[in-house]
Amino acid sequence: MKPKKSPVIRVIGFLALIFIGATLVLGLKITPPDAIQGQMVRIIYIHPPLAWVAFLAYGTTAIASGLYLWKRTRARIWDQLSGASAEVGVVFTGLTLVTGSIWGRPTWGVWWTWDPLLTATALLFVLYLGYLALRKLPGDINQRSKRSAIAALIAFIDVPIVQMSVLWWHSLHQKPTVFNPGQPAQIHGIMADTLLIGFIAFTLVWLWLLFTRLGVIKLEEKIELYGLEVALRERRGEVNKDLVETSQDSHSKTSLSTSSKQGPDSQVLVQK
Amino acid sequence: MLHDALLIIRKDLKIEFRSKVTTNQVAPMAIVILILFAFALDTHQHKLILAAPGLFWVAVLFSMSLAIHRSFSIETSSSTRDGLRLLGLDPGGIFLGKVIVLTIEMFVLEIILGFGIVVLYSATLHNYFLLISITILSTLGLAAAGTIFGSLASSFKTKDTLLPLLFLPISAPVLLSATKAFQTELGTVIGSSHPWIRILGVFAVVYLTVGVLAFGPLLEEQ
CATH class of the missing domain: 4.10.910 (30s ribosomal protein s13; domain 2)
Structure with a gap:
């Protein structure tokens, strides 16, 4: 059985490819090297968009979990969406940590530093790995979904702490450049445009991955459901x-x- | 809710008084952790004094993990949870009762560990009032988070491995803030512990609120 892909998902996938291509061309070829960071600035076109998508994914997981927990809106789709988004979020958090580490080595001189934002992001990564482990446990699907939804909401409390930690603790990490309320944007011209295109590109990638994974989760649940039904029928037949x-x-x-x-x-x- | 919480406190403390698991097993294990940390740091006195606040809270965290496990094994071993549901107790009250019992047990353990770091690591305690406030706030936050995840993991077969995976990352911010506040009060770092106490307070309030709200749905489907 193949997952049916709607034309909208195909269009999102196609647009994601175009924007990723544009980010690569602009980021690697057209934009100039930074006055201080030199060529290392190029990783900035993908590092913040990856982190943004990770937060977006966890936000979606929290909202979907809330909708699943609320009796009026309780439906399987919210649990499935929550799981799909968390999986994509974990992948993007991992990529954020890896790209940050690659940038940190020449800039700070170390692969890893116990900077609060880095540490909190690593914790977030482990926290959602725990959430995914909870989702994979065998047992009653509704019981598991409800517990996962509660765990996701609690885990999401950690997200604002990650976001705010850069301001709470004295940090080695770069302060927010674009979304800093106390300071006007300090990134200009083609560099700002490339960063914006990067944000759009990775958001589209996230959407495509999210809907594709959602389709696969739906099929997995069908297999689980019908697989059992077929087994029961066979058993009854025997x-x-x-x-x-x-x-x-x-x-x-x-x-x-x-x-x-x-x-x-x-x-x-x-x-x- | 408070009346139900008091019932749970009486029940769990009575069980603890009879079994003495915290005093006979968890507390000695926490002291063993302190001794092992000293071996890991090559029993270097200066390093131990500097590391004492962090080591204290890591020992508390591991002991808390065991205590949470114990707190929920009481409920599952003799189907006490079903009995509590049949009695119609308020889930929020059950949650608060569990949290308070864990806090009391851990506070006793923390006093023992406090003596441990003074004797073994030569740490010097300065402001007793602030140290006790930090300890109570941190323990309350940890107990609240631990009770939620203990309940989440309690009916799964893999609860022994699942609980630390869920509980330890979520408690890391409490651990960080408590260590920073202790560093100031033990005199290893110059500064004020007040911002950290505020963070600990926020954590305790957030986890207590989430726990009171979430414990009902958690008990319903177990």
């Missing part, structure tokens, strides 16, 4: 077959014993 065979055996045995006791006339009757 039981019926056994019963039929047993009843046929006992019937023929009874007939034979009766016929042997009553003689040739009664044997004719049994055959009739």
